[in-house]
Amino acid sequence: MPENSNLSVLIVDPNPSMRGNLHNMLNQAAISKVEYAVSAGTAIRLLTKKSFDIILCEYDLGSGTEAQDGQQLLEDLRHHELVKPWTIFIMLTSEAIHGKVVSAAELSPSDYILKPFTVDVLSGRIARAIERRAIFLPAYQLMDKGDLQGAVKACLAAEAKHPRLAADFARLRAELQLSLGHWQDAQQIYLDMLATRPMAWVHLGLARTLFEQQRHEEVAEALGVLIEQNPRFMAAYDLLAQNHEAMGQQLQAKKILEDAVTISPHVVRRLRRLGGMAFESGDIGAAERSYKQVVIKAKYSEFRDPEDHVNLVKTLVKKGDAPQASGVLRDMERSLRGGANVEACRAISAAMLHELAGNDLAAAHELQQAASAAGMAQGLSTRLKIGLVQSCLKNNLDDAAAEVMMKMVNETDSSVSMEQAVDVFEKAGRHDLAKGLGQQIKNQVQELLEDAAGKTESGEFKGAVFMLRQALRRTPGNMPVLFASVEAILRQLNMLGWEPVLAEQLVEQLRVIRKIDPTHPKLESLKNQYEATQHKYGIAT
Structure with missing residues (x-):
């Protein structure tokens, strides 16, 4: 061979x-x-x-x-x-x-x-x-390459040539439609498949489409039957727990994850989620058990995360168990390689222990260290950094809190918008800081708009699109930014050639505009311009 x-x-x-x-x-x-x-x-x-x-x-x-x-x-x-x-x-x-x-x-x-x-x-x-x-x-x-629409078309073309693989291509098409956010298209594919292949994954896929459409009662009923028929189908437990969370049923969600962990006790991601859910619901004992298992099992994992130690320390501090929490901190210092991520997690954990002991000055010092390390760290969770901001505010470290938050907002792949950032400060009772932070972000967005306009004038169409993407990430519902972004993408597509991923972004931005203001006079014109661009490149509308 x-x-x-x-x-x-x-x-x-x-x-x-x-x-x-x-x-x-x-x-x-x-x-x-x-x-x-x-x-x-x-x-x-x-x-x-x-x-x-x-x-x-x-x-x-x-x-x-x-x-x-x-x-x-x-x-x-x-x-x-x-x-x-x-x-x-x-x-x-x-x-x-x-x-x-x-x-x-x-x-x-x-x-x-x-x-x-x-x-x-x-x-x-x-x-x-x-x-x-x-x-x-x-x-x-x-x-x-990120061209999911093109992949859907490739599936349809290959399916016609290889009908024996029709079910496999249909499954891939449904998953692609889910990734694109086309819930009803995915739902129809799964419904069609149920007639010929009523497999567990088909029922799960259909439940996912219903979940994304917020049809939570139907999801709960469908997944209940699926788990009863397939008691080791772990992905069904995960989605059912997520569905209960979306319905505000935290205790039911926690119970589902506890059942899943009993059946499959080695999946660290599920244990982390159970620990977080238990902590938020006030079940500190369950949170402690889960986070301990996470720390133990992750010790042998290539995906070890110092935040696991922080979560366990936080749980033990909440319980008032300083000796155990100190032991977890020592284990972190001893067993994890140094670096900004570990230093930030170490300092956050040490600050919690100092707060428990009533040593506010030492806690504030560690939080200052944590804020400095977080600025250099890569991959720390948004949840951990927002918790750090809240702790800094609690300890009157206003500058450190603002600095950490602004760095979060300015990260290229951040999911934190201006509204979310301001809300953290408002909930801490710091309206003055919230107002200042909001104004600072608005100024950044205005500068990005001006930079994008300058790049458009000089023919740097990709640069303009990038600038507006950053502005839109900070203020997702900002109508002037949305319109500027759609227009910039149209210019790039027309001047530099068709890019499916960029076209999908444009369609999504038009959808957001339509949701905010369905009667806006510019919508129809932009829609027509987009269809003309599709026609120019022979793209089916």
């Missing part, structure tokens, strides 16, 4: 004899670029550095605190985008495990191979996966 000679394969298996057997089989199938990982952590470390065409993964990766199974590894890899959509992931399972896993997995591997198997079975499955990848590759590549 000379066509296999360029394929690279990663074997993930803790058993050395099984790794050797698989390597020999791959050699017989003319595949020689083979590497090993003996655990989920080893695989993750390797995949952060290089990519592989194929991953052959044993489902049972061992037992113990740090153990993940193959399905959990796959979910981690996709969640953190360490594998491309076209990476072939083949799970190796026993027949008993296959029966449990295949019905409960929302994120399915490319294939399952039941043990024991022969080299002919392995090479045949690889050949089939390679053929399938080639069929899906045009859609995957468009997804990788």
